[in-house]
Amino acid sequence: MQQLFSQYATSEATQWLTEKQKQVQSSQTGKEIYLPFSAAPRYVGKAPLNPTSEELDQANQLRQGFKPDNWTTDQLARTILLLGLSGDDADNYSKTILKLFGTADMGELVALYAALPLLPHPDKFVHQATEGIRTNMGNVYEAIALDNPYPFKNFSEAAWNQMVLKTIFTGKSLNRIYGLDERTNPDLARMLSDYAHERWAAGRTVTPELWRPIGPHINETIVSDIKRLFASDNETEHEAAALTCYQSNYPEAQALLDQHPLLKHKIREGQLTWSHIGQKAITA
Template sequence: MNSKYLPTINAFLETLFSQHATTEAVSWLKEKQELVRTSETGKALYLPFSAAPRYVGKAPVTLTSTALQTANEHRRGFYPANWTLDQLARTILLLSLPSENADNYSKTVLKLFGTADMGELVALYAALPLLPHPEKFVHQATEGIRTNMGNVYEAIALHNPFPSENFSEAAWNQMVLKTIFTGKSISKIYGLDARSNPDLARMLSDYAHERWAAGRTVTPELWRPVGPHLNETILPDIKKLFASFNETEQEAAALACSQSTYPEAQTLLDEHPLLKYKIEEGQLNWSHISNKAIMA
């Protein structure tokens, strides 16, 4: 994130915090912000970052659709829908740290990752798209997707534009596959469609084959990143979905074909005129598939 956006993001977060926190919590945070701003070494960040829940609480921050839209306007892809007061306070403290020197800034922040508990890790990873010098945190984020802590993984992978903007293709593909493997909805991955690629399509097809060979199913959402890269190798998978008795799998097959420029995929879609019509009329899309998967 470009540091020129920091003042507007700071103002937005501080307003949000003051709307939800007690007067005492607001006073505490302002005092600690000033200490962090004037810290020459950055060490003033560590204690309040750790102590934030004790002084501001862990209550959820309720955002209206208008507030979420404003968040996205300040920083594209920023979606703090499920944040808590302590997470908000910790993010404000991170953004209060002097950042003119990229090495000093990143060194101070990265030290927090080394000693963080789960709540602190959630705050750190979710704040990454707001921090200056994003290139300094790419390695930490790619290492973070290996975590077995569900909340921490979600903070990196879901509703977070940092991976889409900074991950290598290999790291991105592993994240998408792990999201499916752990039973989370890939519809919450920011930039999913923009970063679909042939290698990911192959990996997801291979994963589906493994599941099918074991007599298990795969989420119909899996085929969303596959559709744009259908070829003669993957098309039999789509035919299998069309032959399924599961309506959602048939719908996913049609949507995958609709995303493809592969002639045989278009021919296959033409053989299912009702589904093609629903797609053309906007009655069927991947959000429809995701909602059904979540409700299942």
């Protein structure tokens, strides 16, 4: 991570971070992190990172799902400082991190939440992270929910479902939730279907991405929702309906898919995926 930082920061900023990192690493109490963590933007700037595909692959190797492509130099510097803290004593370590959370401004919160998958003792921060998804600060919420493997690994089913629903409610793409397909569950499918019905009753639309976690849990109630999608005039809703049916073993869902052989063929050939739907949602 230091190598990535040095590519986007000045030599002065790199020198400053190296000095502060050494101080943090040699700290017995962890208190040496507080001032540099707060001051980082002043010394290293806020230049956006533009990591290459190779650098993103290296980040993913560091922690599967870790994707710092929307980070800035100050965020990366703060993460490097966090990683310099000794994690030998789990209680002392978590107290230091939670104290940072307690006094953080928005930029510091973004750095802290996005760094969670890299920190030791991840179980110590579950309560903080689940409380964090209640925030009304968009940047902070995105740091937790999007391109972050921490929720996938650590959230309870209830917290996970709340996060997915809020992501839809706030108009963000489900395509950026790491582990979405692996953590689909019947309660989430029911919640999303109920949400769709509320929107429809109010004369409003729902994002086609909403149906992505529902496919494996189609039942006699939800299949009527899929029929509605196929009856729509919206091509993307047809595609979402087909993808949802393709993920299902429910006989009526399979029969519906068979009525749309071209969409079924595109799915089988990899020409139609949920990522394709997600890209449409971003550009809509």
